[in-house]
Amino acid sequence: MTLTQLEIFSQVAQLRGFTRAALRLGISQSAVSHAIKALEQELGVSLFERHASGLALTPIGEQLLQRARAMLGLAATMGQEAADSRGMKQGTLRIGSFGPSASIRLLPAMLQAFRQQAPGIEVHIDEGPDRDVLQWLLERRIDVGFVVLPQTSFHTFPLLEDQMVALLPAGHALCAEPAVSLKALCEDPFILSQAGSAELVESLFQSAGVRPNIRYRSGQLLSTLETVARGDALSVVAELSLPEAGAGPARYQTRPLAPKVRRKIGLAVLDPAQASPATLAFITLAQSLCAER
The missing domain is CATH 3.40.190.10 (Periplasmic binding protein-like II)
Incomplete structure (x- = not known):
């Protein structure tokens, strides 16, 4: 299996459709179908099943999705660490944000400062209720998320x-x-x-x-x-x-x-030892800006 197959698998699972995943990834629907079919043949299991309401993961697909996202997260971290060692700033930072507190009052200033510090990092932001941010962290859909403290399931950084x-x-x-x-x-x-x-x-x-x-x-x-x-x-x-x-x-x-x-607001990650340099840099920047408020 390849990282490309795992990324396609992750996007199909997240978007619940081959066509939507193809549009998100910028490839053809046939390429998505081929990648999923090849991955299923290699693993010897069915990852998806079709219902009247649409596409859904099989039980083993749900289980393997967590592994796939963990592998993709580690691969992204490796790439960013290698880029940083060459004096470069490249890669992607995925942030989960909830409500106006984070999305309107906190995040804009943080993103502006982070853009100046790491202009080569592409930032993706997912917004939803606080419970969704926690789930996205567990699913490794995001690298870091705004949370209401305390949170015992994650490593947190108060803001x-x-x-x-x-x-x-x-x-x-x-x-x-x-x-x-x-x-x-x-x-x-x-x-x-x-x-x-x-x-x-x-x-x-x-x-x-x-x-x-x-x-x-x-x-x-x-x-x-x-x-x-x-x-x-x-x-x-x-x-x-x-x-x-x-x-x-x-x-x-x-x-x-x-x-x-x-109410205490902070940032959370699954494991700081596996967090990318971009993630850790964003956390440090966020804490510094909040200390100045």
């Missing part, structure tokens, strides 16, 4: 802290309070923003022994802000995820939770 706040419509009775309890947020309809730390918010209510009246679930923070601003629901969000002050009309207000809830 900064912010706090969780109650998000209220302007003029709501709770706006008169200096801080808001989780119990008080259970009396109105609630919108759960799944763009960032949804699991953290749910665990906060569970730990407090109360249950919010979840009427809405939103995959985008902008939808959450608009729903709250209209007075349709309350929410709990991370302070760092909100637009900067003055970015829009004060149609909603925030109040600290009582008691206060701090």
